[in-house]
Amino acid sequence: MSAFYLEAARRHVQARDWNAAFAACERAVAQSPGDARAWYLKGTVELALQRVGDARSSAERAASLDPADGRAWLLLGDTALEAGDREGALRAFERSVQASPGQAAAWARLGTLRFEARDPGAAEEAFARSVQFDAGQPRAWNNLALARLELGKVDEAEAALKRALALRPDYALAFRNLARVAALRGREDDRKAYEAVAARLASMSGASS
Numbered sequence: 001m002s003a004f005y006l007e008a009a010r011r012h013v014q015a016r017d018w019n020a021a022f023a024a025c026e027r028a029v030a031q032s033p034g035d036a037r038a039w040y041l042k043g044t045v046e047l048a049l050q051r052v053g054d055a056r057s058s059a060e061r062a063a064s065l066d067p068a069d070g071r072a073w074l075l076l077g078d079t080a081l082e083a084g085d086r087e088g089a090l091r092a093f094e095r096s097v098q099a100s101p102g103q104a105a106a107w108a109r110l111g112t113l114r115f116e117a118r119d120p121g122a123a124e125e126a127f128a129r130s131v132q133f134d135a136g137q138p139r140a141w142n143n144l145a146l147a148r149l150e151l152g153k154v155d156e157a158e159a160a161l162k163r164a165l166a167l168r169p170d171y172a173l174a175f176r177n178l179a180r181v182a183a184l185r186g187r188e189d190d191r192k193a194y195e196a197v198a199a200r201l202a203s204m205s206g207a208s209s
Contacts, residue, residue: 002032009041021045029058036066043075052082063095070100077109086113097129104134111143120150131163138168145177154184172201 005028012021025042032038043058056079062072077092090113096106111126127144131137141164148157158181164174179194 002028002035002038005031006035006038006041009045013041013045018045018048022049034065036062036069036072039065040069040072040075043079047075047079047082052079055079056083063092067095068099070096070098070103070106073099074103074106074109077106081109086116089113101129102133104130104132104137104140107133108137108140108143111140111147115143115147115150120147123147124151124153131160135163136167138164138171138174141167142171142174142177145174149177149180149184154181157181170201170205172198172205175201 005024009021009024009028012018012024022042022045025038025045028035028038029042039058039062043055043062046052046055046058056076059072059076059079062069063076066072073092073096077089077096080086080088080092090110093106093110093113096103097110100106107126107130111123111130114120114126115123124144124147127140127147130140131144134140141160145157145160145164148154148160158178161174161178161181164171165178168174175194175198179191179198182188182190182194
């Protein structure tokens, strides 16, 4: 019977009817409290509804029922971030990539947390793993470039930024970081050109990233 409610919940999620999805998830976990998939989906829906505490509890339940499911740990990390628990998020994302090494999103989040902790070497490793498993992420390429700039790897940073722009040609932040690369190389004309492009794109989109 829980499979019926799970399928109903998935349909509601696709339709972005979060309240109906939540009701279906509630029925699913009531029918099968040992089903990790049901708790994972319930936590996903609760997070979409901004019920962060409930989402975290559901993610913890899913991860405890199926510790080998990297998605459950990823969800737990996301709920920890929403709750402001960066240490808890870091631990959860580390468990996610241990359980599912190909989890590109978890690697990207790990990279961000490590970069914010001023550990650019570990951040570079995480972002590199993220783009290894999903090369279509312009933000991850940009962040990889930032970590490499911190490490003094200017050529490698420029290559990562060009990958970001190949995926998203209107990425203002990547152009701004190319301006940093040009400044480090003493190429003032290129720096000004990149800054001008970044400013124009930012003004067009109303955002810089």
